[in-house]
Amino acid sequence: MDSLTQIVLGAAVGEAVLGKKVGNKAILYGAIAGTIPDLDVLANLFTDTITAIEIHRGFTHSIFFSVLFAPIFGWLVSKIEKKSGVGWKGWSWLFFWALITHPILDGFTTWGTQFFWPFEYRVAFKNIFVIDPLYTIPFLVFLVLTMFQKRTSLKRQKFNRLGLIVSSSYLAITLVIKGIAYQKFVNALEDQNIHFLQVQTKPAPLNAILWTANVETNDAFLIGDYSLFDSQPIQFHAFAKNHHLLGDWIHKPNIKRLIKIAENGWFTITEKEGELYFNDLRFGLLNNDPFNPEFTFSYRLFEKNGIIYAEETEKNRDDAQKLIADLWERVKGN
Incomplete structure (x- = not known):
């Protein structure tokens, strides 16, 4: 998905994991984590076109990457946010979920991801375009509403939960529509x-x-x-x-x-x-x-x-x- 969508998803996941404890800092670090996998596009600056295509949505979009780097990023942030009261494990947990939900979402797009890297299998359900306002905009609205609530507010949890539910529900609906469209195409070919x-x-x-x-x-x-x-x-x-x-x-x-x-x-x-x-x-x-x-x-x-x-x-x-x-x-x- 596009960068804005991944930032919103990462921020919402960060809030779900540590929002009660650190408030908007969970949103901030979740948003940062949500953008990290797409840094593989920097390969365009250092390698040829074919290699850059192969690298994109490869290693950085895998389970392996999330498991390997979540503890590293978690440790770094725990040193920066010593006064937060959240230890290495808590920050690592936030980074793991924000990192891994990025390729999970990308797996529903046409490009797909090498989620099981290093195995050469690309997950691509192809039910949502890489930019879809109907997925992103409601999600973003709920995230903004979340940010303006107090850390311990029940409304804060409710708004964030609604953002995750609405966006995920839309994703599920597109799978159903894809099935309908597929049958329409097959019927047309047979007719x-x-x-x-x-x-x-x-x-x-x-x-x-x-x-x-x-x-x-x-x-x-x-x-x-x-x-x-x-x-x-x-x-x-x-x-x-x-x-x-x-x-x-x-x-x-x-x-x-x-x-x-x-x-x-x-x-x-x-x-x-x-x-x-x-x-x-x-x-x-x-x-x-x-x-x-x-x-x-x-x-x-x-x-x-x-x-x-x-x-x-x-x-x-x-x-x-x-x-x-x-x-x-x-x-x-x-």
């Missing part, structure tokens, strides 16, 4: 006599009303969308896999790494002006134009000294603004 190998569903950006599906067929991927307000049949648009365009590159180590990142095959290859682009399908399209598609995550491939490198294509503000405008219209139904 249109489309033979498919597998289907993946995920929410469109910023909401849980509009859903998209990636559908694998023998030689292409189909992409379709469905809004809970739709009244017309679902339409699917085909995008050729074009994996053959990679030629001998498909055996190169870095290409194999990219294929693995794209969940072992959910990608297409496109050619523009003599250059090849690797399109990760997990995050769909930036636009709704099937004839001139722009994929959210697309990487230009190039060879240097016998090694294949990947460079992510740049996005601009106009892309985001157009996407939001198109989404708003599509959410209202077809």
Whole structure:
């Protein structure tokens, strides 16, 4: 999830663990702990694109990281907050829960997490977008209300508990909606006599009303969308896999790494002006134009000294603004 959401979650968890004893300091340190796992993005500054993708939501988003570092952070804060009356164990407990709830929440997103690192298994339920105002805003409101209550106030506990309950309930509802959307897509494929190998569903950006599906067929991927307000049949648009365009590159180590990142095959290859682009399908399209598609995550491939490198294509503000405008219209139904 986005940084603000993880800060709110960490703060609420910190309050639940130590709020009665240290008040808003529990919120502060919980918020700090909630941001720590995402510091893995700093890998972008020191390594290549493919390695940075592999690192993101890896080690720092694992059970192992939470167990290993919670006592260390807890010990540090216990030295800083000697007058708090809370010892090393109490602060360690706060950091453990604030650290581990971060990857648990991220596990519900499309990107997912390597929660069981070092085992190579990514947890990704794909039922909530990385930024979802309906999850974050009510949660934030309850957290702010909590902060303005006295440390021992029953209202303080009530507001914080409500924030956790409402946000968790919304998360559960999106799982139900995902199941409904999945069945709608499968029914549409069967009604249109489309033979498919597998289907993946995920929410469109910023909401849980509009859903998209990636559908694998023998030689292409189909992409379709469905809004809970739709009244017309679902339409699917085909995008050729074009994996053959990679030629001998498909055996190169870095290409194999990219294929693995794209969940072992959910990608297409496109050619523009003599250059090849690797399109990760997990995050769909930036636009709704099937004839001139722009994929959210697309990487230009190039060879240097016998090694294949990947460079992510740049996005601009106009892309985001157009996407939001198109989404708003599509959410209202077809």
